[in-house]
Amino acid sequence: MTAEIRAGIRDSWAVALGLIPLGLAFGLLLTQMGFAWWWAPIFSIIIYAGSMEFLALNLVTAGVGPVSAAVTGLMVNFRHIFYGLTFPRDLVQGGVGRTYSTYALTDESYAIASARPPASGVRVLTIQLFCQSMWVLPGIVGALAGEVIPAGIQGMEFALVALFVVLAWETFRNNRDLSLVLIAAGLAVVAGEYLMIALSAYFLLLLGRHLSPALDRALEWRI
Amino acid sequence: MYGLPEGVTLTQVFAVLIPIGVITVALRWLPFAFVSALKGNQFFGLLGRMMPVGVMVVLVVYTLLGKRSAPGGVPAALIGVAVTLGLHAWKRDSGLSILGGTLAYMGLVNLVF
Numbered sequence: 001m002t003a004e005i006r007a008g009i010r011d012s013w014a015v016a017l018g019l020i021p022l023g024l025a026f027g028l029l030l031t032q033m034g035f036a037w038w039w040a041p042i043f044s045i046i047i048y049a050g051s052m053e054f055l056a057l058n059l060v061t062a063g064v065g066p067v068s069a070a071v072t073g074l075m076v077n078f079r080h081i082f083y084g085l086t087f088p089r090d091l092v093q094g095g096v097g098r099t100y101s102t103y104a105l106t107d108e109s110y111a112i113a114s115a116r117p118p119a120s121g122v123r124v125l126t127i128q129l130f131c132q133s134m135w136v137l138p139g140i141v142g143a144l145a146g147e148v149i150p151a152g153i154q155g156m157e158f159a160l161v162a163l164f165v166v167l168a169w170e171t172f173r174n175n176r177d178l179s180l181v182l183i184a185a186g187l188a189v190v191a192g193e194y195l196m197i198a199l200s201a202y203f204l205l206l207l208g209r210h211l212s213p214a215l216d217r218a219l220e221w222r223i
Numbered sequence: 224m225y226g227l228p229e230g231v232t233l234t235q236v237f238a239v240l241i242p243i244g245v246i247t248v249a250l251r252w253l254p255f256a257f258v259s260a261l262k263g264n265q266f267f268g269l270l271g272r273m274m275p276v277g278v279m280v281v282l283v284v285y286t287l288l289g290k291r292s293a294p295g296g297v298p299a300a301l302i303g304v305a306v307t308l309g310l311h312a313w314k315r316d317s318g319l320s321i322l323g324g325t326l327a328y329m330g331l332v333n334l335v336f
Contacts, residue, residue: 018317021322036227037226039236042240048247056243070245076278078275082261153329154329155293155331155332161290164282165283168276168280168282180277183277193288202277202278
């Protein structure tokens with residue numbers, strides 16, 4: 001068992017290191033926006049999905065309602081629906097462990113389990129618990145640091161824009177169809193502050209492309 | 224009293240956190256319950272290929288437009304985006320790109336504009 005825990009941590013180490021700076025940035029941003037530090041773990045436990053937590057800070061201060069929040073969460077985190085198809089949750093014994101494993105099925109734990117298929121349930125859970133610790137603890141540290149740093153420094157929240165730029169780049173590499181980028185950008189400019197409208201319109205467009213292969217072919221622009 | 228920013232109520236916070244939390248867990252749970260319905264479904268395949276990049280681009284534009292009223296406005300934010308993209312094209316290290324882009328933007332809004 002100890003050997004499996006150690007192996008799980010070894011498998012997760014590289015990815016977990018990448019979570020630390022983002023966790024710190026999230027905590028820092030949260031307190032700079034005026035939240036008390038202990039809101040950082042509350043955000044990270046109720047919504048355990050990094051980029052969505054950053055976005056949730058914006059949605060809260062913008063005062064959006066529960067329906068808008070739900071639609072945004074659905075679109076932004078939709079990719080998670082594919083992870084369970086191959087994630088080795090079956091290795092985990094017992095209801096509590098399986099429930100946690102489902103709850104904590106993030107981009108990172110999915111990536112680790114895909115790159116190095118775990119041999120046991122203990123290792124699956126170790127990977128997931130380790131990833132969550134490496135996200136929540138730096139969040140708390142960043143939040144405490146943010147309470148000491150004077151609030152006069154502006155622009156730290158740009159980390160969110162930069163994060164989405166990087167994610168857009170990485171997702172584009174998986175599907176180099178420029179029409180998706182241009183259409184999404186156009187819809188977002190038109191929708192302005194109404195994020196939910198841009199996301200819903202984009203979804204409808206994809207439905208159109210699915211229903212009409214001719215439309216799909218006409219729009220596709222691979223580079 | 225609840226450690227919230229001025230003008231933000233407790234209801235407002237949970238009206239965002241709880242729906243998103245529930246939806247996220249539901250998305251992670253669905254494939255375990257409906258493997259056969261989802262596996263091989265063409266529409267889901269298309270969504271898997273086309274949704275992530277579009278959603279991220281929408282979020283870039285949405286957060287960028289949020290900088291309209293900040294010092295330097297959208298131009299400063301566009302410079303920050305250009306620095307982020309440049310760093311990412313060069314090293315492809317997410318942490319470095321985010322840090323570099325953010326520092327560039329912070330330099331602009333605090334020192335230039």
